[in-house]
Amino acid sequence: MTTDPLVVFTPSGKRGRFPVGTPVLTAARQLGVDLDSVCGGRGICSKCQITPGYGEFSKHGITVADDALSEWNKVEERYDQKRGLKPGRRLGCQAQILRDVVIDVPPESQVHKQVVRKAASARVIEMDPATKLYLVDVDEPDMHEPTGDLERLARSLKREWGIEAIRADVTLLSKLQPVLRKGKFQVTVALHKSHQDDVARVLDIWPGLHESGLYGLAIDLGSTTIAAHLTDLVTGEVKASSGIMNPQIRFGEDLMSRVSYSMMNPGGDKEMTKAVRDAINTLAGEIAKEAEIEPHLIFETVFVCNPVMHHLLLGIDPVELGQAPFALATSDSMTLEARDLDLTAINPRARTYILPCIAGHVGADCAAVALSEEPGKSEDLALIVDVGTNAEILLGDRSRVLACSSPTGPAFEGAQISSGQRAAPGAIEAIRIDPETKEPRFRVIGCDKWSDEDGFAEETAVTGITGICGSGIIEAVAELRMAGLMDESGLIGSAEMTGTPRCIPEGRTHSYLIHDATAEGGPRITVTQGDIRAIQLAKSALYAGARLLMDQRGVDKVDRVVLAGAFGAHISPKHAMVLGMIPDVPLDKVTSAGNAAGTGARIALCNIGARAEIEQTVRQITKVETAIEPKFQDHFVAANAIPHKTDPFPELKKIAPLPQVSFNLGGGDSGGEGRRRRRRG
């Protein structure tokens, strides 16, 4: 009695015995080995490529003979001539098992490929998108047993791929018959299977094997910018990333001003909805062009956004979000059709997934951060802040996650700052002030040199030095504090008090001069007392939100802080902590997650299980509404001081000088909202 050959698959380690002549693909399927195939074993798609190993495999207890697999057959030869097989590779559907063998499945042949994110985090995305391709041979029509072409397609998909039920949009029906006949009843279909529905939707159909790919857009719809990643839904690769300004800015810079626009102007919400949908279509067209793909090959979009953007995207008047109790029209995730959002630039049958909102002020963007950063899986207590015009804040670990949002306003983005500007070439992004000389040196976007290095003037001649961006103003204010030019209350001292002529009077207050380019026709860049007040308001709101979550959690410190958001990536942790933006932790416990919301969108685009996961997660998050918590106001007031009026910041004090100065001349308060300052020694 002979024994069937033993097959060991790597890297999975799965093994089993199969009769001589069993194709490798068949063996893989029976063992549950992750080996891809679009054509179902016809030797057409080449997705099932494997690498047999030969020789001694003591680990597996196998010696593999040269004739362990069948000889190359005609299908493999033809494929190799036409498109080329890498050396050592075989087609899993053609190579048959003859003797004991070790089979390696290379990463690109795995269905659930793992795509490593570009950002620093170790998190990988497992590919399991909602939309996939299937090659299928459809039974031809038979007059004696009449059925529809769609019904026969469904029957074949069930037989060949185990797809239980399909449905087709009306617009697909018009191409079904000609495509079936052009492909001689062999077709590739793109099927979308939502995690919320047992019925797969036929999104498109091509004669024969479709090889032009399948794409999706992960879209981070922000108040200011709309960013999109065009992603290959088969490999997970990002083919192009692009952004566009949110044209709603012309209706109002921040969220509340857009809500007001809608309240004051009947039909204003409709205008804003149209504007954002038009912009998304423009962006989709541009990004497809950049990646050199046909826009109709975009079959999915995933949106993350704050609640106001969410409602305006969906065509819902956001007026309820502007007043207590901040009721969302709908909070659950949604799976929609492209036409529901007038997305005409992509495939007309494309599907859209919108992540769930957490609360009236905590949107799908925050849900996406939670999906990307996974606070609920953190061993230690993590505080995640997504810094933007609005700050989304998550606090949590394995036991519990809390969330809130806090209206920081646009100061952190350089708006409402006298010399402020968006992050663009010419903007000061980093600054240091010498504690002795009180002289500044700085760096501008577009030039790697500091302003006191040789060649700086030449290299910045073209862009000029035009203003201060968000990260620049944070550093400037923190440096003023460390250099003793500004006191704990935020007051800038006079030239007399500070000993530097850079502190110049401006009305009843003082400004600090960073750079005067008026001689060259440029601007005079200063940090004014008003700028400090704007930053104080913003950072107090952020810190108060974090503290509120810490109160709810019953802690007064956190283990680590994650700065998310495109802007978060550029903030200097040390300077943020000097400002008191974030709670006191060791500096190496402050990390940046890059555009975590955008990453969350990409994860949801590439993995359908992630959609179910975040829907579940969002339900378990404890929502905290800052607008109605009386303690928020107390925390806000206490956080006005730099770094803080009462919280000790012991870790910060180890690394940063915080001179005890006071520039209040005993008179009235010069600007703070409801602050009750006392003079200090």
Added chain:
Amino acid sequence: MTTDPLVVFTPSGKRGRFPVGTPVLTAARQLGVDLDSVCGGRGICSKCQITPGYGEFSKHGITVADDALSEWNKVEERYDQKRGLKPGRRLGCQAQILRDVVIDVPPESQVHKQVVRKAASARVIEMDPATKLYLVDVDEPDMHEPTGDLERLARSLKREWGIEAIRADVTLLSKLQPVLRKGKFQVTVALHKSHQDDVARVLDIWPGLHESGLYGLAIDLGSTTIAAHLTDLVTGEVKASSGIMNPQIRFGEDLMSRVSYSMMNPGGDKEMTKAVRDAINTLAGEIAKEAEIEPHLIFETVFVCNPVMHHLLLGIDPVELGQAPFALATSDSMTLEARDLDLTAINPRARTYILPCIAGHVGADCAAVALSEEPGKSEDLALIVDVGTNAEILLGDRSRVLACSSPTGPAFEGAQISSGQRAAPGAIEAIRIDPETKEPRFRVIGCDKWSDEDGFAEETAVTGITGICGSGIIEAVAELRMAGLMDESGLIGSAEMTGTPRCIPEGRTHSYLIHDATAEGGPRITVTQGDIRAIQLAKSALYAGARLLMDQRGVDKVDRVVLAGAFGAHISPKHAMVLGMIPDVPLDKVTSAGNAAGTGARIALCNIGARAEIEQTVRQITKVETAIEPKFQDHFVAANAIPHKTDPFPELKKIAPLPQVSFNLGGGDSGGEGRRRRRRG
């Protein structure tokens, strides 16, 4: 120990004991008595009206005292003042059971009202539409437990009505929040629950109790006309019926000419799709106006149509239906959105149901006839023919049902007939020829008198006598046969042979003059030899189709014949049988079902269970394709004789004279297609 009061409901006879103070509605629900309520017992909707009976009920063994129910309460008084309660009526949700009582539930208070069809058939339609109204109190938003308004609506619907899951179209979301607030969180929703989906769709929402109704359109989309019944989805009442010409006629009179138009003209199918959708919108607008309802209250449409109309409605090129193997793009039933078919005249979130097609030549119209006439439930063997430009034929009983279609052409509708016209005032619809004098008398549409009665001329003066409609030409040809003016082969005799000057020569053949109005400037109405040939072709196709089904079933006679179709309602059974249109049965076994396809559409509109039923039925029907059955041609040729060359028609011979005459002068055949006539004695 006291016993709880006994309650007996009529007409159901359901009975039970309930604690003193139980509302009648509660008792009804616990017993499963069919008592309606939209407001869920709030005393608002008045749907739960009941009539208590007082006195001795020996049948039920109860004597009902005057105080068996609680006194009128304020809710009932207010309702009575505002809208009036019929004498003796109470609101079931308010009246409480105090002592033994008999409660009658009037028909209008039953959810599953039974609506008797207007037509002769005894079949009743039980109301159980897909779209229903629900009044619901929605939880108000709570900042401390943030959820969306939609999610709270879903929660309340589940709690109050047991609705498991809902989903809302994007366009509904934009009105959700204002309506909830206008109704102080009490709203009425229209929910559509398909029999194929567990999730109910929110089609519309109104503040408070919505009382303007809910309507649906049952649409019979024919090649020539589009007919619609505007139906109240609560009561089942038909509020208006209306028709419109199918504008596709300009692309071709019959189905195959439209298929040809599409083949010959690129984009021709798109033109025809647009034309028919536009017409449906026009019809919907007109019928709503006629019924004086708001078109946006139309929430459902149901379509029945033949396969070519089906495909053109759906935007599918019908080219495959014009050639073997006559493959349908899709055959299953469909539940669509109004926008899928560009139905802009009705509620934008309305749902459309299209009945399944049976085969490439046997459409959803035939399925609707099967739903209405239920051959599969017939004790005896029934032949059902839906007579139109195409004839749909069903043969069956409890054991098995077969179906085919047969291309009769438009002759039965008065087309291709020299004096033919559509059924309209002035058209001859009935005719008798005296076998002795060979003189005709006739009736025209718009006048009840026969042409030999006093006052006929005066009453027809306005319309004139303009032509012959479909039923008229059938009677004319049959009468010519019975009067001995035309022989079995269909030849009209000369004046000499027949002894009447009304047989006038026309080329090498003869015509029979029915009426000459040329003196008054009207037409000269004759039956020509060409007319006879057209009718012979049509009736042979019909009979051959029926015979083919009988062959498959293995029988040579049927028990009864049902004539369906608007035209079928006007055909004289006796004349149809003289022509040999239908197999020989006793005359009282030929009945008319009126517009059975339209009735089937109404049934599917009013009862969701009927949709599941017909989908099941259609799968079990044996489809017979006339175009490829060799025997069809033989049956067709044999059926050319009037009534038939070989079939004996014994029942017909009992009631109609069929003189043995022959007008063939021994020369060539004067017109028949492939007929091989022999001279008879």
